[in-house]
Amino acid sequence: MNGEPVLVMLIEDNLDHAELVMRTLQDHRIANRIRHFTDGQTALDYLFRRGEFALPESNPLPHVILLDLRLPRVDGLEVLKTIKEEDTLKSIPVVVLTTSEAEKDVARAYYYHANSYLVKPLGYEEFRKLMEDLGFYWLGWNIQPQI
Numbered sequence: 749m750n751g752e753p754v755l756v757m758l759i760e761d762n763l764d765h766a767e768l769v770m771r772t773l774q775d776h777r778i779a780n781r782i783r784h785f786t787d788g789q790t791a792l793d794y795l796f797r798r799g800e801f802a803l804p805e806s807n808p809l810p811h812v813i814l815l816d817l818r819l820p821r822v823d824g825l826e827v828l829k830t831i832k833e834e835d836t837l838k839s840i841p842v843v844v845l846t847t848s849e850a851e852k853d854v855a856r857a858y859y860y861h862a863n864s865y866l867v868k869p870l871g872y873e874e875f876r877k878l879m880e881d882l883g884f885y886w887l888g889w890n891i892q893p894q895i
Contacts, residue, residue: 753780756883757810759791759827760784760845761819765868765875769814769845772879783810788822792830795837810840812886815862817846817853825856832861841886 817824
């Protein structure tokens with residue numbers, strides 16, 4: 749990431765899951781900043797710099813997006829589709845992080861160009877390990893173009 753602060757956008761309505769993701773990424777110093785959104789509409793407003801998020805200097809684009817599928821207001825698949833249809837956003841990696849193992853959800857996520865699809869483990873230690881590995885891969889080891 750060329751020494752620049754790493755920004756993760758977390759779109760997750762389950763506050764327990766969000767807390768675990770944020771704590772794991774911060775404990776391992778994987779992300780410098782995490783912006784958490786609890787619904788799809790507010791997340792899209794941030795990405796498209798609408799309303800309170802209009803100023804780019806205080807609302808930078810994230811380096812990676814962690815996206816739950818079951819969200820209020822605008823569901824995760826619609827958020828994914830909208831991101832990947834927008835030229836200024838489509839190069840941002842979107843990792844679907846959900847409880848759904850349904851084949852139709854997996855297929856639709858990849859149809860809308862998800863970069864990865866991960867099912868949240870039920871156990872705390874497994875979830876923590878998944879977040880640790882995810883953070884190291886997408887924010888440490890993976891090379892991506894400048895946004």
